[in-house]
Amino acid sequence: MTVNTDYDIIIIGTGAGGGTLAHRLAPTGKKILILERGSFLPREKANWNAKEVYQKERYHTDEMWYNLGGKSFRPGVGYWVGGNTKVYGAALLRMREQDFDTVAHHEGVSSAWPLKYRDFESYYTEAEKLYNVHGLQGEDPTEPPMSEGYPHPPVSHEPRMQDMSDGFRQQGLHPFHLPLGIKLDEVNPEFSPCIRCNTCDGFPCLVHAKADADVNAVRPAQQHNNVTLITQAKVVRLHTSASGREVTGVETEIEGQSQLFTSDTVVVSCGAINSALLLLRSASDQHPDGLANRSNQVGRNLMKHLATAILALSTKPNPAVYQKTIAINDFYWGEPDFPYPMGQIQNTGNVLGDMIPAETPAVLAPLVKLVPGFGLEQIASHSTGWWLQSEDLPDPDNRVRVMDDKVCLEYKPNNTKAHDRLVQRWIKVLETNDHSMQPFIIPMGIYPRNSIPLQAVGHQCGTCRLGEDPITSVLDLNCRTHDVDNLYVVDGSFFPSNSGVNPTLTIIANALRVADHLQDRMK
Numbered sequence: 001m002t003v004n005t006d007y008d009i010i011i012i013g014t015g016a017g018g019g020t021l022a023h024r025l026a027p028t029g030k031k032i033l034i035l036e037r038g039s040f041l042p043r044e045k046a047n048w049n050a051k052e053v054y055q056k057e058r059y060h061t062d063e064m065w066y067n068l069g070g071k072s073f074r075p076g077v078g079y080w081v082g083g084n085t086k087v088y089g090a091a092l093l094r095m096r097e098q099d100f101d102t103v104a105h106h107e108g109v110s111s112a113w114p115l116k117y118r119d120f121e122s123y124y125t126e127a128e129k130l131y132n133v134h135g136l137q138g139e140d141p142t143e144p145p146m147s148e149g150y151p152h153p154p155v156s157h158e159p160r161m162q163d164m165s166d167g168f169r170q171q172g173l174h175p176f177h178l179p180l181g182i183k184l185d186e187v188n189p190e191f192s193p194c195i196r197c198n199t200c201d202g203f204p205c206l207v208h209a210k211a212d213a214d215v216n217a218v219r220p221a222q223q224h225n226n227v228t229l230i231t232q233a234k235v236v237r238l239h240t241s242a243s244g245r246e247v248t249g250v251e252t253e254i255e256g257q258s259q260l261f262t263s264d265t266v267v268v269s270c271g272a273i274n275s276a277l278l279l280l281r282s283a284s285d286q287h288p289d290g291l292a293n294r295s296n297q298v299g300r301n302l303m304k305h306l307a308t309a310i311l312a313l314s315t316k317p318n319p320a321v322y323q324k325t326i327a328i329n330d331f332y333w334g335e336p337d338f339p340y341p342m343g344q345i346q347n348t349g350n351v352l353g354d355m356i357p358a359e360t361p362a363v364l365a366p367l368v369k370l371v372p373g374f375g376l377e378q379i380a381s382h383s384t385g386w387w388l389q390s391e392d393l394p395d396p397d398n399r400v401r402v403m404d405d406k407v408c409l410e411y412k413p414n415n416t417k418a419h420d421r422l423v424q425r426w427i428k429v430l431e432t433n434d435h436s437m438q439p440f441i442i443p444m445g446i447y448p449r450n451s452i453p454l455q456a457v458g459h460q461c462g463t464c465r466l467g468e469d470p471i472t473s474v475l476d477l478n479c480r481t482h483d484v485d486n487l488y489v490v491d492g493s494f495f496p497s498n499s500g501v502n503p504t505l506t507i508i509a510n511a512l513r514v515a516d517h518l519q520d521r522m523k
């Protein structure tokens with residue numbers, strides 16, 4: 001095995017966590033090696049082709065994972081420079097202030113974070129700048145205190161979306177502009193990198209106008225001579241010293257060859273599931289249950305949100321080109337007769353004809369029957385997509401395991417009543433909007449619901465949670481493993497509970513926070 005010894009720090013993975021960390025550390029002049037199992041995502045017309053992206057899953061891994069019953073499935077994740085941010089919807093929200101405290105839910109409790117919102121506030125502000133977030137402060141009734149407004153103005157609603165937003169407001173709700181990380185200049189559209197197209201959420205951005213970790217973090221980091229990125233470099237195992245207290249080697253497969261890299265500090269940023277897998281697969285005599293797993297917590301408390309996509313069909317066309325602009329948090333903490341968190345509502349990206357067979361196979365046939373003469377394209381052009389997400393609670397039995405070298409996800413949804421209530425509540429709101437706004441709406445609004453299956457692990461987090469107690473947590477407050485002095489995990493793994501908002505801005509803010517600690521450590 002070739003041995004390469006020249007680095008101060010090795011970062012494994014280039015997603016929201018690893019990519020951001022590399023960006024922040026690059027100007028330090030320290031010798032940084034980034035190892036990424038994927039390559040740069042190809043720029044090709046297929047980036048924006050719904051059939052390729054949704055039906056053929058062109059950018060997903062072809063790995064197979066296994067569920068609790070031993071059934072295989074293909075996970076909805078991709079391995080690229082930039083990780084899953086290459087295809088994310090770029091909805092970048094801060095966690096609410098109370099999300100950091102213990103929260104009573106209908107079916108249990110979500111644990112308090114040992115860090116508080118105030119520990120993250122300045123990093124959220126920086127994260128919003130680094131990832132070009134557009135939004136409007138003061139609209140969202142659950143918004144946490146912000147020391148600065150959003151760095152960019154909100155992404156405007158197109159007329160049909162504005163109608164809907166006005167309708168929600170007439171119902172007493174407080175719709176707000178969804179905070180989005182895109183490079184859009186609506187004042188000077190001729191100079192705007194973002195062209196407000198209909199293939200954003202779920203698609204790679206062909207014109208590199210989505211603020212993803214590849215374009216916003218990794219590429220700028222590479223401008224520094226002290227940063228080396230090796231792509232198609234899959235890390236398979238971490239080696240430790242005889243005491244087990246230090247990582248001494250990062251074993252990596254590159255073009256079929258094993259190579260060993262060494263550095264003073266090693267950061268695992270493979271995404272919550274793959275980071276846990278790497279630690280579990282690095283078991284040794286000193287760490288028989290997996291590296292840094294004295295607590296037996298590695299891989300446990302996997303969370304991924306309870307999510308439902310609703311396709312709301314109307315007789316009125318929806319010509320809006322970029323539809324993902326509205327969000328609603330009025331039910332985030334519940335409602336008068338249900339004082340428990342229910343979750344958040346936001347638009348999905350546009351509903352496109354070629355997405356429907358992939359996204360809603362079970363409801364497609366009855367849908368087409370109910371609306372005679374409507375083909376896929378007509379359904380799509382008269383639809384609006386809504387994404388409803390609720391917090392799933394940390395459960396040690398929801399976990400990632402390696403069995404006979406197979407990847408197993410054991411995950412049973414919990415807190416489902418709160419989520420179901422959100423779905424039913426939202427359907428009522430949509431029906432009221434349709435009737436009040438449009439006399440020609442189909443009298444029985446049709447809202448096929450598609451509960452998100454196991455393979456949808458886009459919002460994966462947990463698995464290596466942080467905490468002060470090494471018995472119940474894997475990482476200390478700086479995301480260093482309790483058991484191994486020079487080993488850090490910096491991605492979605494650290495979440496002790498996952499709140500009801502999209503995870504990525506918190507992953508980015510945390511990476512900036514840990515980077516400051518690492519800079520001090522490397523001085």
Ligand SMILES: Cc1cc2nc3c(=O)[nH]c(=O)nc-3n(C[C@H](O)[C@H](O)[C@H](O)COP(=O)(O)OP(=O)(O)OC[C@H]3O[C@@H](n4cnc5c(N)ncnc54)[C@H](O)[C@@H]3O)c2cc1C
Nearest residue numbers: 013015016017037083084089090091235458491492502504
């Ligand atoms: C379709 C979709 C839409 C989404 N929309 C949103 C949204 O609107 N808002 C939001 O907040 N979040 C969204 N997400 C979630 C978001 O993408 C993730 O929260 C975020 O990417 C997680 O960051 P991470 O650093 O934890 O992991 P990742 O971004 O997954 O990065 C992990 C990296 O590690 C690499 N890697 C893995 N294993 C190894 C190994 N063994 N060796 C070397 N490299 C390795 C991977 O290739 C990847 O580059 C979405 C996700 C999907 C799939």
